[in-house]
Amino acid sequence: MPKGVEKRNAALLDVAKELFIEKGYKEVSLDMVIARAGGSRRNIYNRFGSKKGLFIATIEARLDEIVQLISTEDREKGDPEEVLTRIGIRLVTGITNPGTIALFRTVIAEINNFPEIGEKLYQQGPLRSYKVISNYLKHLVKQGYLSIPDCDQAAIQLVEMMRGHLQIRSLLCTEQQVKKVEIEQNVKSAVNSFLKMYATESLSNRE
Amino acid sequence: MPKGVEKRNAALLDVAKELFIEKGYKEVSLDMVIARAGGSRRNIYNRFGSKKGLFIATIEARLDEIVQLISTEDREKGDPEEVLTRIGIRLVTGITNPGTIALFRTVIAEINNFPEIGEKLYQQGPLRSYKVISNYLKHLVKQGYLSIPDCDQAAIQLVEMMRGHLQIRSLLCTEQQVKKVEIEQNVKSAVNSFLKMYATESLSNRE
DNA sequence: TAATTATGGTATTTGATAGTACCATTGTTG
């Protein structure tokens, strides 16, 4: 094996990620990838079999990165309200991040050609975020802070309120960049409303 | 003018709608449109100037249809909980309708080529639905049924809870068809939670 | 060093499609 194989292939994936996710599958030709990344067509076909293969590999690689970005520790410390707010801000910031939005757009655009990628993004994205919140809610219920009949359902409601309309707006509008304060305000308001619904006496009395 | 001009052009738009929205802009060639709709390339270029022109015209036509589908009377009658539930079910049913989902996908896919269409969809879709709910909430506040500090914010939260994760799941997953009961359950649960947050005594005592 | 393998780079093949040109035909209007 030559020396810089891995480095070169990493560069290849990096360039492919940037191009595919920024411009979409059909807008990118292999010539563009090669022009930026170096290497040859031959190498791409040896490694990935086809343009489709390269695309799938890059999307999955990018997806992993984003999941890392959003993931949280299993058990955060602090006041429930603070913790929910903190998790929420990280979550919504990750979701509305331009790179994430671009990924969503590209996946949605190619859903008919690559349905399995859509499924994967759904599992690793939305479902995962619901799970994180749900787990924490269950913890809070056990601790007696909250009284929730159905934590899974409640988690979805909370996440959707936190996300607010920011995700769909980001997907549809290229102009309106999501601002940090918007995220914070949205999340705080959501957490606030949420606790109003489910807080037990022990929590609502603390102030 | 020939007799069936409008009829023929309507057929042309119908076919274009079906094809573009089902398959996306790039997947559809004018030959496919002509093969199904009849007529000629010449006519398309006379009417719409280009493939892009035809695309924009079809998307806008379809968008109008969907807005009709979702729109509600200004003032619905009945118990607030019932009314909110009824509006919500109609809303979410419209949003998760396969045709609507297909439109969203196509618009999102072409957002870089046609950003103005994305903006329009955002205005006519999400923003419009928030406005409908917000107006009704303000009415309820005036009537003394609810006590809400910020109706616009609250409307967004309610809509997002009602929509739940159904929209994003529909966008990402081709397999999982949204079921009627899912919608109903989601909306009812959302309305329920929402009223728990904002209902005044007069409403919460009625049961 | 020699043999082997993978790679870079380029040229070629193949296929698709947007847009234009042209002409015969159909429908419209005076």
Add this chain to the structure above:
DNA sequence: CAACAATGGTACTATCAAATACCATAATTA
């Protein structure tokens, strides 16, 4: 009926891109 405008249909041009073939070269191994 005659002149005119719009349409259908086909052929043509130009472009672009995926995939393959080929050869010289760089790296690997015996």
